[in-house]
Amino acid sequence: MPELPEVETIRLGLKRLLPGRKFASFEVLDSPKSFPNPVSEVEAFLLGSTVSDVRRRAKVLLIDLSTGYTLVIHLKMTGQLVYVQEGMGAKRIQQDHEATVRDTSSRVDPSLRFGGGHPTDSLIDSLPDQSTRVVLRFADESTLFFNDQRKFGWIKLLPTISVPEIDFMKKVGPEPLEAEFTAADFTKRIRRRNGTTIKAAILDQTVLAGVGNIYADESLWMTKIHPSIRVRNVTDDQLADLLGNIKSVLQLSIDKGGSTDRNYVDAEGRRGSYLEFANVFRREGQSCPRCGSEIEKIRVAGRGTHICPVCQVIQ
DNA sequence: CACTTGACCTGTCCGC
DNA sequence: TGCGGACAGGTCAAGT
Numbered sequence: 041m042p043e044l045p046e047v048e049t050i051r052l053g054l055k056r057l058l059p060g061r062k063f064a065s066f067e068v069l070d071s072p073k074s075f076p077n078p079v080s081e082v083e084a085f086l087l088g089s090t091v092s093d094v095r096r097r098a099k100v101l102l103i104d105l106s107t108g109y110t111l112v113i114h115l116k117m118t119g120q121l122v123y124v125q126e127g128m129g130a131k132r133i134q135q136d137h138e139a140t141v142r143d144t145s146s147r148v149d150p151s152l153r154f155g156g157g158h159p160t161d162s163l164i165d166s167l168p169d170q171s172t173r174v175v176l177r178f179a180d181e182s183t184l185f186f187n188d189q190r191k192f193g194w195i196k197l198l199p200t201i202s203v204p205e206i207d208f209m210k211k212v213g214p215e216p217l218e219a220e221f222t223a224a225d226f227t228k229r230i231r232r233r234n235g236t237t238i239k240a241a242i243l244d245q246t247v248l249a250g251v252g253n254i255y256a257d258e259s260l261w262m263t264k265i266h267p268s269i270r271v272r273n274v275t276d277d278q279l280a281d282l283l284g285n286i287k288s289v290l291q292l293s294i295d296k297g298g299s300t301d302r303n304y305v306d307a308e309g310r311r312g313s314y315l316e317f318a319n320v321f322r323r324e325g326q327s328c329p330r331c332g333s334e335i336e337k338i339r340v341a342g343r344g345t346h347i348c349p350v351c352q353v354i355q
Numbered sequence: 356c357a358c359t360t361g362a363c364c365t366g367t368c369c370g371c
Numbered sequence: 372t373g374c375g376g377a378c379a380g381g382t383c384a385a386g387t
Binding site for chain 2: 116117118171188189190191192232233235236240302341342
């Protein structure tokens with residue numbers, strides 16, 4: 041679920057919280073898949089380093105270190121990065137992290153993660169929990185928790201200069217919110233996918249960066265384009281409108297702190313409110329805000345897809 | 356090559 | 372009540 045606005049919201053929080061802090065210790069509480077670097081490498085280039093910057097490219101977070109290394113982090117669907125100030129979760133780890141990690145299901149309020157809107161403190165107090173994969177502790181005893189219920193996400197420690205050379209960075213398309221990314225650029229790139237559906241094309245990270253299922257559905261609704269239409273049947277003018285709507289929907293979501301559908305939270309454990317403003321996503325059975333027709337959920341590009349069947353016509 | 360589908364995971368929800 | 376299966380969706384590998 042973390043798409044561009046969610047990752048950007050986390051970045052803004054970490055950028056405020058982390059620079060200058062020194063890494064003191066780390067623990068991987070799960071299979072090494074979550075953080076596959078050899079322990080010796082992490083000890084050499086993470087421990088003792090200070091955070092110099094927090095960046096984002098597409099849906100990837102980049103935490104730059106004074107050692108010339110970077111923590112490259114992908115949250116995939118259910119990943120969370122939550123920073124806890126000294127004296128809270130951090131103390132409990134030192135006391136009994138084994139027991140805490142293995143037996144927290146009864147203590148974690150499910151409504152906090154899956155739709156409650158409870159205060160931030162509840163989540164922070166409960167960390168680490170059964171979804172915690174990596175614990176990064178700073179010298180001031182504050183802690184950064186990497187939680188990931190479904191274990192798709194990962195952290196990799198890489199030399200900063202090598203980050204642009206990893207496959208994902210070489211292939212990923214332009215940042216949609218950069219002013220230099222124009223409709224002409226977008227049209228040129230997306231026409232390479234003329235044979236596929238417009239939804240599959242805007243989800244393709246090599247066409248443009250950062251759009252996932254939520255913002256694909258929202259931007260297509262705004263542009264009155266049916267997600268199943270082939271790219272070749274979408275006009276250049278429609279593509280220009282679509283890019284404008286992608287930009288505005290992403291920016292609105294950043295302004296609202298992102299979308300919390302199930303378990304997204306920001307760097308301080310707070311939920312995002314964008315979905316209150318969504319027009320179609322997860323609103324099947326409700327009325328289209330534009331024409332009043334009933335919103336439907338269909339399947340396009342292998343994804344659950346939300347449309348207004350009247351506004352978004354297949355030609 | 357272009358495109359689609361399945362795998363990776365775990366928790367939730369729905370129907371029987 | 373418990374149980375099986377569908378579903379959630381970012382990305383890559385495998386298949387068509």
